[in-house]
Amino acid sequence: MMRFILPFVVFIVLAVFLFVGLNLNPREVPSPLIDKPAPAFTLPQLHEPQKTFSPADMQGKVWLLNVWASWCVSCREEHPVLMALAQQNIVPIYGLDYKDTPAEAERWLQKGGDPYVLSVSDAEGRIGIDYGVYGVPETYVIDKQGIIRYKQIGPVTPDSLREKILPLVAELQAK
Amino acid sequence: MKRLLILMLCLLPSLAFAGEAQDMAADPVLEKRMIGLAEKLRCLVCQNESLASSHAELAEDLRREVRELMQQGMSDQEILDYLVARYGDFVLYDPPMKKTTLVLWYGPFALLLLGAGVLVFQLRKRKSEIAEPQLTDEQAAQAAALLAEQPATSTQTKDPQA
Numbered sequence: 001m002m003r004f005i006l007p008f009v010v011f012i013v014l015a016v017f018l019f020v021g022l023n024l025n026p027r028e029v030p031s032p033l034i035d036k037p038a039p040a041f042t043l044p045q046l047h048e049p050q051k052t053f054s055p056a057d058m059q060g061k062v063w064l065l066n067v068w069a070s071w072c073v074s075c076r077e078e079h080p081v082l083m084a085l086a087q088q089n090i091v092p093i094y095g096l097d098y099k100d101t102p103a104e105a106e107r108w109l110q111k112g113g114d115p116y117v118l119s120v121s122d123a124e125g126r127i128g129i130d131y132g133v134y135g136v137p138e139t140y141v142i143d144k145q146g147i148i149r150y151k152q153i154g155p156v157t158p159d160s161l162r163e164k165i166l167p168l169v170a171e172l173q174a175k
Numbered sequence: 176m177k178r179l180l181i182l183m184l185c186l187l188p189s190l191a192f193a194g195e196a197q198d199m200a201a202d203p204v205l206e207k208r209m210i211g212l213a214e215k216l217r218c219l220v221c222q223n224e225s226l227a228s229s230h231a232e233l234a235e236d237l238r239r240e241v242r243e244l245m246q247q248g249m250s251d252q253e254i255l256d257y258l259v260a261r262y263g264d265f266v267l268y269d270p271p272m273k274k275t276t277l278v279l280w281y282g283p284f285a286l287l288l289l290g291a292g293v294l295v296f297q298l299r300k301r302k303s304e305i306a307e308p309q310l311t312d313e314q315a316a317q318a319a320a321l322l323a324e325q326p327a328t329s330t331q332t333k334d335p336q337a
Contacts, residue, residue, distance in 0.1 A: 019176065027222075029219060029262070029263055029265045030265075031262075031263065032259065032262070032263040032264075044309070060180060099232070110200040124236075125232075126236075126240075129236060129240055130261060132262045132263070133233075134220055134233055135219075135220035
């Protein structure tokens with residue numbers, strides 16, 4: 001009897017490992033920035049370039065930093081989700097316009113609506129490197145102390161909002 | 176007119192290359208050092224390519240970043256640490272040995288040992304199964320008697336024709 005049980009158990013274990021492996025997304029590289037302070041920057045605002053914005057301005061608030069671009073295809077998929085979130089007024093969304101031109105970014109926001117309190121331009125992608133951005137869109141949840149608590153790689157979906165981002169935001173806001 | 180057009184078209188590629196070559200010419204030693212380091216780094220966009228060979232926009236930006244950090248006088252190790260702090264160990268083709276990478280480094284050897292152990296166990300088990308049974312004196316005598324009998328019986332069955 002043992003003769004059959006042992007290979008069967010080994011087969012099941014192997015099958016489970018391979019099945020889980022199939023469902024892992026190799027594009028989702030865990031960020032080393034989780035639980036670390038959000039890298040500082042001072043960048044011109046997209047709509048009013050003479051004004052700047054810096055994460056330090058957000059001290060004491062829980063906020064989302066959404067990396068987007070007018071050339072980014074998945075951002076289109078994410079856009080309505082962000083618009084709906086912005087209307088609910090739960091958490092402020094700030095945009096980092098990554099490797100984009102202000103003219104095209106403005107046109108894109110005019111067409112699809114602007115879910116952001118404000119956006120800043122990272123035209124050369126340097127701040128993106130500091131944040132470990134490698135696939136736009138990406139979204140960071142930053143707490144009251146300016147610590148990155150979560151990073152969503154790829155578009156924010158209704159599922160990821162409901163299951164991960166909003167519960168986390170509520171928890172951080174209560175602190 | 177047509178010939179002039181063809182000539183102009185032929186010259187187009189050289190114009191396209193001019194932009195890229197400029198950077199290289201700026202400081203060939205630094206460029207060589209940068210490419211050497213970039214070969215040890217993974218491009219996060221196209222994950223099976225090194226940062227040196229990738230044409231992804233992010234790879235170009237990161238090469239620019241590495242070039243600038245080198246100009247600022249950072250050592251290769253400092254630059255690797257700088258990138259790991261942003262992108263994680265995944266960016267290295269040769270990940271360091273630490274708690275989270277123990278399975279990565281020792282897992283294959285552990286599996287090899289496990290496999291060898293199972294093999295040895297199975298071989299021993301089989302050896303004990305096929306070992307010759309020890310005969311008692313009585314059984315040995317019986318066997319000898321049977322063997323002695325055999326030639327006679329076999330000649331009996333064969334002989335009728337002879």
